[in-house]
Amino acid sequence: MLKTRLDLDRIRTARRVIDPMFLDTPLFRCDALGRPLGCAVSIKLETANPVRSFKARGTELVASRLSDQGRAAAVCASAGNLGQALGWSGSRRGLDVTVVASRQAPAAKLDRIRALGAELELVDGDFEMARERAASIARQRGIRLVEDSRDIETCEGAATIGLELARQASSFDAVLIALGGGAMATGVGHVLKALAPGVEVICVQPHGAPAMTRSWHQRRVIATDSADTIADGVAGRYPIPAVLDDLLKVADDAVLVQEASIIAGMRMLLEHAGLVVEPSAALGVAAILEDPDRFADRHVVTIICGSNVDLNNYHQWVRP
Amino acid sequence: MLKTRLDLDRIRTARRVIDPMFLDTPLFRCDALGRPLGCAVSIKLETANPVRSFKARGTELVASRLSDQGRAAAVCASAGNLGQALGWSGSRRGLDVTVVASRQAPAAKLDRIRALGAELELVDGDFEMARERAASIARQRGIRLVEDSRDIETCEGAATIGLELARQASSFDAVLIALGGGAMATGVGHVLKALAPGVEVICVQPHGAPAMTRSWHQRRVIATDSADTIADGVAGRYPIPAVLDDLLKVADDAVLVQEASIIAGMRMLLEHAGLVVEPSAALGVAAILEDPDRFADRHVVTIICGSNVDLNNYHQWVRP
Known part of the structure; x- marks a missing residue:
C-alpha cells in the first residue's frame, strides 16, 4: 500500500x-x-x-479552501x-493576494x-530569499502562507x-516530470504508482539546481548553496523533508540535465511541435536528448508545465 | 427555422x-x-x-465513413x-491517402x-490547380475525392x-472565424445560430484572397483571378455556391483584413499568449486590430485554427 x-x-x-x-488538458502524440x-x-x-502553467490546479484548491474558511488574504513566494x-x-474568490518574488x-x-491584481513585492536574492520574506509577511499580517510543494493542496x-494520464496509461511506458519543489512529481507520481504502477516515473532537474535530485539519490535532504539555471521554475535550494519522503516512494528515477540540453529541448519543441515553452517545460525533452538509448522505441x-518565458531570452535561446 | x-x-x-x-479543445480567456x-x-x-489544426475533426468523419463503406483510398487537394x-x-483506418498540393x-x-504516410503530389500553380489535379486523380482511380467545405463531413x-462554444456562449458576444472555403464558418455558424443566436458570427478573410467575403456581400458567387496572401490556409479563389448559400444564412458579417494586420496579430499571439500560429489563425486578432471600436469592451x-507554419517565414514575420 502506497503511503504518502x-x-x-x-x-x-x-x-x-x-x-x-484547468482540467482535462490536451494529451497527444x-x-x-x-x-x-x-x-x-x-x-x-x-x-x-x-x-x-499547471499551477492553478493547486491554487484553485488553496483559494477555495481559504474562501470556505472565510479568510480574506494569502501570501506566497x-x-x-x-x-x-x-x-x-x-x-x-475575492482574496487579497500578495506575491513575493525575486527581482531576478x-x-x-x-x-x-x-496584471492579475496581486500585490507584488520584490526581494534581492533568489527564490529562497523570497520564501523567507513571504513567511515573515504571513506572520506579521496573520494571513495564510501558501507554500508550493509543502502545502498539500x-x-x-x-x-x-x-x-x-492514468486514464491512458496503458499506451505509454514512462512519464518525464520537471522536478523543483516536488509538488508535480509527488502528485503525478502518487497517482501513477497507485493506478498505473507499470509506468516509469522519471523526475528531471537541471544540473544547476540539483538539490532535490541529489537528495533523492542519497535518501536524505541535501541543500545547495546556490542555484544557477535558466529553468527558473525549478530553481529551489532547500528540499522539504516531507516532500522528499514522498518522492522516494513514487519516483523511479531522478536525473539531471545540462543547460545546453534544456535549450535544445526548447528549440525542438518549437520546431517540431510549434510550442513556445519556458525552460522548465523542456526538461523532459532534455532528458531524452541526454540518454536516447534509455528511451529508444519506448x-x-x-x-509541458509552463510557457511563461521572457521572449527576449527565449529568442536568444532558440535562435539557430 | 435555420435551413442549411x-x-x-x-x-x-x-x-x-x-x-x-480532437474534441473539447481548450477555451480560455x-x-x-x-x-x-x-x-x-x-x-x-x-x-x-x-x-x-482543426481539420481532423472533419477528416475523422470522412475516413470513418469510407472505412464503413469498405473503401480503401481517398484523394484530396x-x-x-x-x-x-x-x-x-x-x-x-488503413486508407491509402493521396494529397495534391501546390509547390508553393x-x-x-x-x-x-x-511523414504521415500519405502520397504527396505537387503541382505548379496555386490551390485551385491542386483541386483540379485531385479531381482528375479521383476520376482515374475511381476513388473518393475529399473536398474541403463542399463535402458535408x-x-x-x-x-x-x-x-x-455554444456550451459557454452566455459569456461571450462574438466569435471571429477564419474564412476560406467556408467549412469552419458555416459549421460553427450553423451551431451558434441554432443554439446561441445572440452571438455575432463574424468571418474574416485576407484582402489578398477575398472571394468568399465579396461573394457574401454581393449574395452571389464572385471568383477572383488570383490569391495573394501569407494566409495560405484560406487562399481559395472559387467559392462553392452551396457553401455560400449556407454562409449567407449563418454569418452576421464578413470582413477583410490587411496582411500587415495578420502579421501584427501573429506577433501579438506570440507576445501575449505564447502561441505560435499560422497566418490564418491570426485573422481574428487582425480583425480586432483593424476595427477596435467595434469590439471595445465586448x-x-x-x-486559433492552425499552427502549421514554416518557422523561417514565421521568424521574419514576427521579428520586432
Whole structure:
C-alpha cells in the first residue's frame, strides 16, 4: 500500500473544486517530435489556460479552501508561476493576494502577476530569499502562507494531472516530470504508482539546481548553496523533508540535465511541435536528448508545465 | 427555422465518431491579449493535437465513413492542413491517402503530410490547380475525392467546435472565424445560430484572397483571378455556391483584413499568449486590430485554427 501525504480520494474530489478550464488538458502524440528523439513522445499540455502553467490546479484548491474558511488574504513566494496562479484563483474568490518574488524572476512573469491584481513585492536574492520574506509577511499580517510543494493542496492539484494520464496509461511506458519543489512529481507520481504502477516515473532537474535530485539519490535532504539555471521554475535550494519522503516512494528515477540540453529541448519543441515553452517545460525533452538509448522505441509522456518565458531570452535561446 | 446543409443531430452524432483527442479543445480567456486589444478575448485553441489544426475533426468523419463503406483510398487537394488531417485519419483506418498540393505550400506542411504516410503530389500553380489535379486523380482511380467545405463531413466536423462554444456562449458576444472555403464558418455558424443566436458570427478573410467575403456581400458567387496572401490556409479563389448559400444564412458579417494586420496579430499571439500560429489563425486578432471600436469592451472568441507554419517565414514575420 502506497503511503504518502497524498490520497487518491482527495485528489479525485479536487477535480470538483478546480475550475474545469484547468482540467482535462490536451494529451497527444507528437510524431514530429518523437522522430528526431528516437522514441514515441506524447505531450501533456498545461499551458493553454489563463495562467499558462499547471499551477492553478493547486491554487484553485488553496483559494477555495481559504474562501470556505472565510479568510480574506494569502501570501506566497513564487518563481513566477505560482504567483500568477494564486493571483488568478484568489481574485476569482475575492482574496487579497500578495506575491513575493525575486527581482531576478522573468519580467514577463512579474508583469502578469501584477496584471492579475496581486500585490507584488520584490526581494534581492533568489527564490529562497523570497520564501523567507513571504513567511515573515504571513506572520506579521496573520494571513495564510501558501507554500508550493509543502502545502498539500499544491501537490493534490498537480496530482489531478496524474488522474488524466492514468486514464491512458496503458499506451505509454514512462512519464518525464520537471522536478523543483516536488509538488508535480509527488502528485503525478502518487497517482501513477497507485493506478498505473507499470509506468516509469522519471523526475528531471537541471544540473544547476540539483538539490532535490541529489537528495533523492542519497535518501536524505541535501541543500545547495546556490542555484544557477535558466529553468527558473525549478530553481529551489532547500528540499522539504516531507516532500522528499514522498518522492522516494513514487519516483523511479531522478536525473539531471545540462543547460545546453534544456535549450535544445526548447528549440525542438518549437520546431517540431510549434510550442513556445519556458525552460522548465523542456526538461523532459532534455532528458531524452541526454540518454536516447534509455528511451529508444519506448512511448514517453512529457508534461509541458509552463510557457511563461521572457521572449527576449527565449529568442536568444532558440535562435539557430 | 435555420435551413442549411448542416443538421444539429448529425453534428452531435459526429462527436461520437471523431477521436476524442480532437474534441473539447481548450477555451480560455486571455487577458494579456485582450488588454492591448481593448476587449475581452477568449481563445479556442485547435492546435494541440497531432495535426496542429482543426481539420481532423472533419477528416475523422470522412475516413470513418469510407472505412464503413469498405473503401480503401481517398484523394484530396490541400493547402496543407487538410492533407495532414486526412493523412492522419486515413492511416489510422488503413486508407491509402493521396494529397495534391501546390509547390508553393509551406515546406513544413508538405513534410508533415509525407511523414504521415500519405502520397504527396505537387503541382505548379496555386490551390485551385491542386483541386483540379485531385479531381482528375479521383476520376482515374475511381476513388473518393475529399473536398474541403463542399463535402458535408468537413463542415460537420468543424461544426463540433460550435457545440463546444455554444456550451459557454452566455459569456461571450462574438466569435471571429477564419474564412476560406467556408467549412469552419458555416459549421460553427450553423451551431451558434441554432443554439446561441445572440452571438455575432463574424468571418474574416485576407484582402489578398477575398472571394468568399465579396461573394457574401454581393449574395452571389464572385471568383477572383488570383490569391495573394501569407494566409495560405484560406487562399481559395472559387467559392462553392452551396457553401455560400449556407454562409449567407449563418454569418452576421464578413470582413477583410490587411496582411500587415495578420502579421501584427501573429506577433501579438506570440507576445501575449505564447502561441505560435499560422497566418490564418491570426485573422481574428487582425480583425480586432483593424476595427477596435467595434469590439471595445465586448467579449470576443477567436478560433486559433492552425499552427502549421514554416518557422523561417514565421521568424521574419514576427521579428520586432
